Amino acid sequence: MKKKIAVLPGDGIGREIAKGAVAVLKAVGERFGHEFEIEFADIGGAAIDQHHTPLPDETTEACKRSDAVLLGAVGGPKWDHLPSHIRPERGLLAIRKELQLFANLRPIITFESLVESSPLKREIIEDVDVMIVRELTGGLYFGKPSERRGEHNEVVIDTLHYTREEIERIVEKSFELAMVRNKKLTSVDKANVLESSRMWREIVQEKAKNYPEVQVEHMYVDAAAMKLIHQPKDFDVMVTENLFGDILSDEASMITGSLGLLPSASLRADGFGLFEPVHGSAPDIAGQDKANPMAMILSAAMMLKYSFNMHKEAEAIEQAINEVLNAGYRTPDIQNTGTHVVGTTKMIDLVVHRVREDSAISSIMAVYM
Ligand SMILES: NC(=O)c1ccc[n+]([C@@H]2O[C@H](COP(=O)([O-])OP(=O)(O)OC[C@H]3O[C@@H](n4cnc5c(N)ncnc54)[C@H](O)[C@@H]3O)[C@@H](O)[C@H]2O)c1
Ligand SMILES: CC(C)[C@H](C(=O)O)[C@@H](O)C(=O)O
Ligand SMILES: [Mg+2]
Secondary structure (H helix, E strand, C coil), X not given: CEEEEEEEEECXXXXXXHHHHHHHHHHHHHHHCXXXXXXXXXXXXXXXXXXXXXXXXXXXXXXXXCCEEEXXXXXXXXXXXXXXXXXXXXXXXXXXXXXXXXXXXXXXXXXXXXXXXXXXXXXXHCCCEEEEEEECCCHHHCCCCCEXXXXXXXXXXXXXXXXXXXXXXXXXXXXXXXXXXXXXXXXXXXXXXXXXXXXXXXXXXHHHCCCCCCEEEEEEHHHHHHHHHHCHHHCCEEEECHHHHHHHHHHHHHHHCCHHHCCCEEECCCCCEEECCCCCCCCCCCCCCCCCXXXXXXXXXXXXXXXXXXXXXXXXXXXXXXXHHHCCCECCCCCCCCCCECCHHHHHHHHHHHHHHHHHHHHHHHHHC
């Protein structure tokens, strides 16, 4: 199969880990006989430096002529002085909006080999498999007005804005996911305070009538934050609005062991997707070969699964990652002493090697079977 992929490395560790995803895709392509044509484009701070805007038209066009998009991360101290409407993060929000990527899927899955070294108890984190469904193109991030007012700019306004249609489509998506998973949906809101959450809850209740098999529960976001780290196995699909989903997913990363392990898929209604790690550009470790490339590589695996229907190819990546972790290799975000502590480049090589090695084994098997 031939597929065109736009790769937007962005800033900081985004550039280091994007290389990893591309190398792994090349290995998958060779093993399974696919051709992945890669087109690189700038976003975020890199785009500000090159094109004076965080999202150049060329980048949007490159995404639109591709079958899927991979994104590293944006932002960093170099651009922190800029006003919010032209910061690197604005490029990320703009591409999500432009491509109508309203459904952000953030799977939280425990790696068995990391359970032992976790500061959290085994009985809490083992076998966790939660899907956070985060609304991605509405809410406080996109509400207008968002500005400072008053004679001395002493008043500030951000607006939490949702339309019924925006809530309906993300709620529908989460019910569909619940139906193919374990038929359990937790809707997270702040309906004791926010009008937007009251409408959110009403819509969940309305839609629930079309999915009688799905067990639905409503939970306030503060309680959900507590329960997520205390009893994560009580959740299966969790749907929530943009900002709540942002915060809860970083929190949930601690169940797996590191923010550097969480991938995500940002999907449009027709299935087109942009795939990005949950984490940011990590300026504190950028350029030091310390970043964990797994979130990015797993995002590429999600792309293969969700955009190209390449399930065995995605599983080959997941298996390679499991094997590398089972063999004891760790980036410093997970473990910082010992003989198996490796940098970004070495970790990428290990995963690529495993993906290729399986290729050798399966071709021998093919000859003798
Ligand atoms: N999707 C994105 O592009 C995205 C997401 C979050 C933050 N950001 C931006 O990134 C910049 C830094 O933000 P932040 O520091 O709050 O969040 P961050 O996610 O970049 O980093 C938080 C902490 O996690 C660590 N970390 C993150 N990813 C890691 C990885 N793959 N391997 C090892 N350690 C990792 C970092 O070193 C840091 O200590 C900001 O400009 C922010 O706006 C971008
Ligand atoms: C960088 C920022 C705009 C972004 C968000 O909040 O959506 C990030 O934190 C994420 O989780 O993808
Ligand atoms: Mg975030």
